[in-house]
Amino acid sequence: MMKLWCRQIVSVVRLEMKKTFFCKRGLWVYLLAFAPVVLYMVNSVHITRQRRHLAQIGAEHPVSQAAFNNIKTGLSRENVVAKLGEPYWQRTRYHHGSDGRKRSFVLYKYTDGKNDFMYHFEDDKLTWINRRDPEKLAESQLIFATSFQFYFLRLAVFFGCVGIFVNLFRGEMLDKSLHFYMLTPMRREVLLAGKYFAGLLATVVIFTSSTALQWWAMLWQFERPVIVEFLAGPGPTQFAAYLGVTALACVGYGSIFLAVGLIFRNPVIPAAVVLLWESANPFLPPLLKKTSMIYYLQSLCPVTAAPDKNMPPLINLLISPTEPAATLAAVTCIVLLTLLVLVLASRVARKLEINYGTD
Template structure:
């Protein structure tokens, strides 16, 4: 890149754009964080917590026999099977597909378009607000679930494992993977919401693809978000008899890969929204 280009990029009104993005994020978060607007997302995040809270009062004998190793595997299974494949996935479907399509249905998108904000800035602001919303809800849920699962083993065990052992690292990994899941799925569903009037068909296809990932051959596994997310999980889980095994993606590929996908999707979404025309009557 020549110094002329760098000079041009530096001269762009970055401060104004950042302030506009902040404004959009705050406004969207205020709208979306209410229980009334996102009841199903809260339900998805709170359901496992309710179960784990119940378990505090009714611990099973098996987990006492299995010890910390057994609980590690149990949390890994819950995280992969429930949080990653279902809760975060459907949470992202609900939040990100509604970012633009919801405004069209509520006949409020033109208010955004009438403000002196570039449409690309609007995409970025709305996307970050969606990621933050999902991460606050599901990241918080994962962290609380982690402690709730280990608590029945006694506080001493929790202290030994979480604060003096590898537990805190596991917790950070799980919360980090949740964040990456919000970023990856969020980008995909934001794009779906912009391209399709009824995004249920493409969403069903993606759901099916992500769901059967364990059955896919290794080269096809790599064309999915769940493969990279599962590669980053700290505790491996026993694979089923029909699972086709594949080498997990290394950290240096998984994280930049997901971030790269997000960047590409945001660029496409930015280009798409520049040509977007609102016609509420057609909805």
């Protein structure tokens, strides 16, 4: 019997493949999944070009590090030029003050070949210095963790699962083609499992590919020795963790939206409710936090996301800090929640009727 069920599940997955992977209606899922890859890539290309540009200028106008260290605020423009030479970039502006006096504002840019130094003069006096270091790997990891947890998991994977899993049943109801499955000697539970695996295959392939490409695009800007060192250290574990979290997000959200597509005629409202619940997670008391998928997914992320510095203090007060769940507990809870939802969905599937007229 098990062999028959497996055969039937594989047949359902094959039939669903075209719909889940190549459906025109699902193009936006790819856009959602791969938009961050494009952004990371653009950022990496920009930073690499900028680095090359600075190195070239540094080679053409060499300035020693000691000379940069000697520049302090209060120096005159002539003094700075005397110590560092002519800047590689400058801009001058004039403003009339309230007293009618004409004032000059000058910005000079120098480089040591790696870092960018900006000197700001007001009436030829150096008023402030800004040193822009190239992006560090630790910074990039933090940016990746933040965008992964706040954009990728909460929006891209979430809505991607809505788009793919909801359509597995609801889409066929609208196309009036669901009955073909119902005319075969296949248990409804087996049909549900087949459709779930079809959706899972599509979402896991799309979103883990995106995670891997984002990771690659993020690292691309760094020089080879930095990458080699990172990959010899925590890199592979972090990479595997991100892929695992992405796959688990598809497992969990997939089951929820499969059930939503099966139960609700209009899945938009329940999807919005789930989104609201997941978004409200930081403000929920610790016990309720543990009833949302995002809590466990975030617990499994290898780097903690950066806190929002611009958050109003009042909202900051409402955030309830909770210890992340242990890895094993988080995985177990996601799997158990998924199984529970699938069992409930299969009970609904058993009573499913073909009633296209009213759908």
